Amino acid sequence: xxxxxxxxxxxxxxxxxxxxxxxxxxxxxxxxxxxxxxxxxxxxxxxxxxxxxxxxxxxxxxxxxxxxxxxxxxxxxxxxxxxxxxxxxxxxxxxxxxxxxxxxxxxxxxxxxxxxxxxxxxxxxxxxxxxxxxxxxxxxxxxxxxxxxxxxxxxxxxxxxxxxxxxxxxxxxxxxxxxxxxxxxxxxxxxxxxxxxxxxxxxxxxxxxxxxxxxxxxxxxxxxxxxxxxxxxxxxxxxxxx
Amino acid sequence: xxxxxxxxxxxxxxxxxxxxxxxxxxxxxxxxxxxxxxxxxxxxxxxxxxxxxxxxxxxxxxxxxxxxxxxxxxxxxxxxxxxxxxxxxxxxxxxxxxxxxxxxxxxxxxxxxxxxxxxxxxxxxxxxxxxxxxxxxxxxxxxxxxxxxxxxxxxxxxxxxxxxxxxxxxxxxxxxxxxxxxxxxxxxxxxxxxxxxxxxxxxxxxxxxxxxxxxxxxxxxxxxxxxxxxxxxxxxxxxxxxxxxxxxxxxxxxxxxxxxxx
Numbered sequence: 001x002x003x004x005x006x007x008x009x010x011x012x013x014x015x016x017x018x019x020x021x022x023x024x025x026x027x028x029x030x031x032x033x034x035x036x037x038x039x040x041x042x043x044x045x046x047x048x049x050x051x052x053x054x055x056x057x058x059x060x061x062x063x064x065x066x067x068x069x070x071x072x073x074x075x076x077x078x079x080x081x082x083x084x085x086x087x088x089x090x091x092x093x094x095x096x097x098x099x100x101x102x103x104x105x106x107x108x109x110x111x112x113x114x115x116x117x118x119x120x121x122x123x124x125x126x127x128x129x130x131x132x133x134x135x136x137x138x139x140x141x142x143x144x145x146x147x148x149x150x151x152x153x154x155x156x157x158x159x160x161x162x163x164x165x166x167x168x169x170x171x172x173x174x175x176x177x178x179x180x181x182x183x184x185x186x187x188x189x190x191x192x193x194x195x196x197x198x199x200x201x202x203x204x205x206x207x208x209x210x211x212x213x214x215x216x217x218x219x220x221x222x223x224x225x226x227x228x229x230x231x232x233x234x235x236x237x238x239x240x241x242x
Numbered sequence: 243x244x245x246x247x248x249x250x251x252x253x254x255x256x257x258x259x260x261x262x263x264x265x266x267x268x269x270x271x272x273x274x275x276x277x278x279x280x281x282x283x284x285x286x287x288x289x290x291x292x293x294x295x296x297x298x299x300x301x302x303x304x305x306x307x308x309x310x311x312x313x314x315x316x317x318x319x320x321x322x323x324x325x326x327x328x329x330x331x332x333x334x335x336x337x338x339x340x341x342x343x344x345x346x347x348x349x350x351x352x353x354x355x356x357x358x359x360x361x362x363x364x365x366x367x368x369x370x371x372x373x374x375x376x377x378x379x380x381x382x383x384x385x386x387x388x389x390x391x392x393x394x395x396x397x398x399x400x401x402x403x404x405x406x407x408x409x410x411x412x413x414x415x416x417x418x419x420x421x422x423x424x425x426x427x428x429x430x431x432x433x434x435x436x437x438x439x440x441x442x443x444x445x446x447x448x449x450x451x452x453x454x455x456x457x458x459x460x461x462x463x464x465x466x467x468x469x470x471x472x473x474x475x476x477x478x479x480x481x482x483x484x485x486x487x488x489x490x491x492x493x494x495x496x497x498x499x500x501x502x503x504x
Binding site: 014015023024025027075076077078079091093095096099100102104105109112113116117118119120121122 | 256257259260262263264267270271274339340341342343344345346413414415498501502
């Protein structure tokens, strides 16, 4: 059986020019001075791994080790500078909750817009509409523009939409810290049920405990390179004992 | 190659619904909190026409028999292009937060702006028909062919919009420059004056202006009841296709780097 997520020698380079050159005058000056594409920064270097269906992979590492970049590469938001990424099946990215919301539109309108962003039809979203609203606990605010929502309410709505059905691959970036503890428990439970139902999960967290609890495999990133890959408990042990 | 094309087509179908939602959002957000709402798409060209007619119709009385319709036909087509491309220009940088967080085929953003422009044009055409009715302008059967020039302009604007959206990501200067460019373009297109007032030299340059050809085509159908020659059709189609091919080429080559610059 083919792996669900497969990375083959993936590297990601950013161009860290101290000031971003976005006007023509600057561009010409720097081109003449030859300092245009100077500071290279490799956020990821030669990353290769495979995860099978039903695996859940925790990604650990210090700040700036390339965790979020890795998730974005897998989600297709960033295209790697070199190497190949293969992801099979539908992907639900939980990278920033409510990223696709339009502040001027109501919760109702945003549900359809966000659904469309994830590639679902209007009819499908109509079916799921009540589930989403009740999970996000926003029954009384359906027609209120999102700009009047608190950040917790927005995040709840985003989480409810992104996890409304069971994707083949779920990508999560430290979003479980949304809302009050009750909602955290609820979102945790939903994530676990997604994992149990056989989805492949990729999960970034600073909390080693969370990774141990939710994942069977772990990947330790250090300065953009794989330091360790394998069983979640072993990797987490090594990581916390470093 | 073939499978690649099939894949592209599949993703297009999958995100067709998103295109629709983006257009609906555009129109909703534009007219939110305005009392007359969508009615403005009809009122706007009407009011503009009244102003322009009062200002210019005395000057060009001899050479333009039906000034209100002459103006409306030209200005509707012109502003379809100018508004939708100006909006497309901002479409990538304006959706930065989205592009950084979710994978979406990026051409959808400029394309959705052009489609919103098309919807707007549809409403504005109502204004034109109302004025035609009031001024007793004959309704030629060639009016049924209006979708042809509109399709030409749509393809042309899509190409131009893709180029502008991609270029603006790397050089924000373009956003400032394009406003001035559009103003110059407006004056250099026979929207409220007849081409007969132009000296011969200017006329030669005018023929290089794509909008001149599209507007002529549109006016032939509306005002004169003539279906333009095969040569005009070919010319318009070629200009549109060149724009589209260039646009798609530039956009596809640069799109993977957008996320690093927004």
